[in-house]
Amino acid sequence: MYIALTFLFLGIFFIYLEFFIPGMIMAMGGSILILSGGVCLYFYEYPLWYLVFYFFVVILLVLMVTQLAMYQMKKVFLKNQFFLEKDQEGFQACLYEKELIGKDAMAATDLRPSGHILIHETFFPAISKSGYIEKGSYVEIIGGEGAHLFVKIKKE
Numbered sequence: 001m002y003i004a005l006t007f008l009f010l011g012i013f014f015i016y017l018e019f020f021i022p023g024m025i026m027a028m029g030g031s032i033l034i035l036s037g038g039v040c041l042y043f044y045e046y047p048l049w050y051l052v053f054y055f056f057v058v059i060l061l062v063l064m065v066t067q068l069a070m071y072q073m074k075k076v077f078l079k080n081q082f083f084l085e086k087d088q089e090g091f092q093a094c095l096y097e098k099e100l101i102g103k104d105a106m107a108a109t110d111l112r113p114s115g116h117i118l119i120h121e122t123f124f125p126a127i128s129k130s131g132y133i134e135k136g137s138y139v140e141i142i143g144g145e146g147a148h149l150f151v152k153i154k155k156e
Contacts, residue, residue: 001046004054007037012061019069034058096144100124104154107137117141117151126151 014030038058041051100119109115111128117139118124126139130152133139139151 001041001044001050004037004040007033007040008054008058008061011037012065015062016065016069019066019073096124096147096149098144100141100149101143103141105139105141105151107133107135107139107151110135111139111151114148117149124149128152 011030011033014026014033018024018026018030038051038054041054103119105117105119105124105126107115107126108118108123111117111126111133113128113131115126115128115133115135116123117126119141125147126141126149128139129142129150133151133153138154140154141149141151143150
């Protein structure tokens with residue numbers, strides 16, 4: 001009986017650690033230890049109600065440890081925040097260079113409708129607003145969004 005309880009508490013501790021050391025190793029180890037405790041109860045020929053009670057306690061302890069770990073994570077993350085609490089409306093991770101609007105460029109790849117263009121020996125991601133554009137065609141930059149520039153084929 002003591003071996004089963006030792007396996008149970010070690011397994012629960014490993015599951016608790018999984019919240020702070022992610023990678024599934026601790027959770028798998030904890031699960032194996034908990035199941036090993038149940039197998040010990042079965043092979044030492046304890047009455048069946050011991051085994052049923054054991055797994056009932058396992059379910060309760062896993063729920064309690066999960067709630068405790070979530071509480072601990074909230075407490076730690078609220079103290080050392082690495083995210084904004086404010087709304088991030090209008091935020092863009094990458095912006096195109098606005099001074100490129102109106103400039104001419106060459107299609108470095110086929111734009112169907114997205115690809116890359118070449119401006120002064122620098123490649124930029126682009127999206128064609130005038131359909132398919134073949135590689136080597138001259139394009140005009142008409143706008144952009146995020147990191148992509150919008151282009152159309154240059155009229156001769």
